Amino acid sequence: MNDQSTCACSCGCITAEDPRFAELKSYIDSLDQNQGITMPVLQEAQRSFGYLPLEVQKFISENTGVPLAEIYGVATFYSQFAIEPKGRHHIGVCMGTACYVKGSQKVLDKLAEELKIKVGCTTADGRFTLEATRCLGCCGLAPCIMIDDDVFGKLDDISRIPDILGKYE
Numbered sequence: 001m002n003d004q005s006t007c008a009c010s011c012g013c014i015t016a017e018d019p020r021f022a023e024l025k026s027y028i029d030s031l032d033q034n035q036g037i038t039m040p041v042l043q044e045a046q047r048s049f050g051y052l053p054l055e056v057q058k059f060i061s062e063n064t065g066v067p068l069a070e071i072y073g074v075a076t077f078y079s080q081f082a083i084e085p086k087g088r089h090h091i092g093v094c095m096g097t098a099c100y101v102k103g104s105q106k107v108l109d110k111l112a113e114e115l116k117i118k119v120g121c122t123t124a125d126g127r128f129t130l131e132a133t134r135c136l137g138c139c140g141l142a143p144c145i146m147i148d149d150d151v152f153g154k155l156d157d158i159s160r161i162p163d164i165l166g167k168y169e
């Protein structure tokens with residue numbers, strides 16, 4: 001979750017004065033520079049900032065000596081990293097085979113319509129991020145979605161979706 005409560009300005013953006021940069025610098029300095037440090041530093045930055053905007057990628061590059069292009073390449077290759085802010089609640093719509101044949105595209109379309117966002121995006125209020133995922137491992141409940149750690153199955157009746165979203169304020 002992106003905790004921006006320590007942001008130095010009131011708009012919620014990440015500024016150079018953000019104390020998390022100093023914390024990240026301390027973390028970088030604590031690492032053995034002879035080991036591959038890109039992954040642990042990106043993981044720490046992701047944990048701290050909630051995502052990896054360009055300012056954070058540049059900071060990491062300047063303080064580790066790893067080229068910005070390489071930082072960007074790793075940040076965009078691994079799904080554990082995000083370069084866009086994430087919502088407080090993550091919705092994963094299963095697009096695995098069992099869910100797909102039972103109508104997961106309709107579920108995804110309904111969610112996108114309700115939230116007024118495209119897949120991969122976050123609502124303007126920062127409440128939800130909507131993503132399509134691989135099999136969630138509960139094919140017997142197809143079509144299903146996961147919101148944070150909660151699974152909702154048998155969603156062929158998409159009229160249930162607004163009520164489900166309403167549980168997450």
Ligand code: FES
Pocket residue numbers: 094095096097098099100134135136137138139140142144
């Ligand atoms: S295909 Fe959707 S849970 Fe497995």
